[in-house]
Amino acid sequence: GAGVSQSPSNKVTEKGKDVELRCDPISGHTALYWYRQSLGQGLEFLIYFQGNSAPDKSGLPSDRFSAERTGGSVSTLTIQRTQQEDSAVYLCASSPGRGPYNEQFFGPGTRLTVL
Amino acid sequence: QKEVEQNSGPLSVPEGAIASLNCTYSDRGSQSFFWYRQYSGKSPELIMFIYSNGDKEDGRFTAQLNKASQYVSLLIRDSQPSDSATYLCAGPLRGGSARQLTFGSGTQLTVLP
Numbered sequence A: 001g002a003g004v005s006q007s008p009s010n011k012v013t014e015k016g017k018d019v020e021l022r023c024d025p026i027s028g029h030t031a032l033y034w035y036r037q038s039l040g041q042g043l044e045f046l047i048y049f050q051g052n053s054a055p056d057k058s059g060l061p062s063d064r065f066s067a068e069r070t071g072g073s074v075s076t077l078t079i080q081r082t083q084q085e086d087s088a089v090y091l092c093a094s095s096p097g098r099g100p101y102n103e104q105f106f107g108p109g110t111r112l113t114v115l
Numbered sequence B: 001q002k003e004v005e006q007n008s009g010p011l012s013v014p015e016g017a018i019a020s021l022n023c024t025y026s027d028r029g030s031q032s033f034f035w036y037r038q039y040s041g042k043s044p045e046l047i048m049f050i051y052s053n054g055d056k057e058d059g060r061f062t063a064q065l066n067k068a069s070q071y072v073s074l075l076i077r078d079s080q081p082s083d084s085a086t087y088l089c090a091g092p093l094r095g096g097s098a099r100q101l102t103f104g105s106g107t108q109l110t111v112l113p
Helices: none
Strands: A005-007 A010-013 A019-024 A031-037 A044-050 A065-069 A075-079 A088-095 A110-114 B011-014 B019-025 B033-038 B045-050 B054-058 B061-066 B071-076 B085-092 B101-103 B107-112
Touching (some): A019 A110, A044 A075, B011 B019, B019 B085, B045 B061, B071 B085
Parallel strands (some): A010 A110
Antiparallel strands (some): A031 A044, A065 A075, A088 A110, B061 B071, B085 B101, B085 B107
């Protein structure tokens, strides 16, 4: 079946502009996660959605970052007034969200470059 | 202290050798662990998960969980150059929901032909 998809694959923007990154999780997966990975660094948790529950936003680095998930499926991560330090690969993952297994499956990522 | 730590690396092994990757964790109550492989420029790919004490084998890969000593390891037998990648260990996020993971910083493995 189809895996997690993300768009765009690459995004170059100018400092101060807003960007939207999209994630399509695996069909039927109720849990969705956003991470950020800077060059040569580990995964930084940003936000977690589980079904219709309120999202865990504890990883968002500033109020310029927000995310929503419509209809329990597609998610959009929005970064307002982008800064150069926002340059990174943004990864989305989904998980079945039920049962004892919570393995996460990652999309290909969006590489964001802020000039 | 990070919840999941991968201190070793980068690691180089000759082709055909056993590569041993290690991870320690701080939360004694953690029940499940995952190993991801990440090729350069690609996203992490789940290769193994382990929920119980002991060993779990899948092809050339063996995951080991030792709850008493709080470590998780991944053994790759008959290492191939195609195994060259960064390996990420992940475990439950303390204080988070049961569905959230925390990742180690990764161990870069190079298999020399």
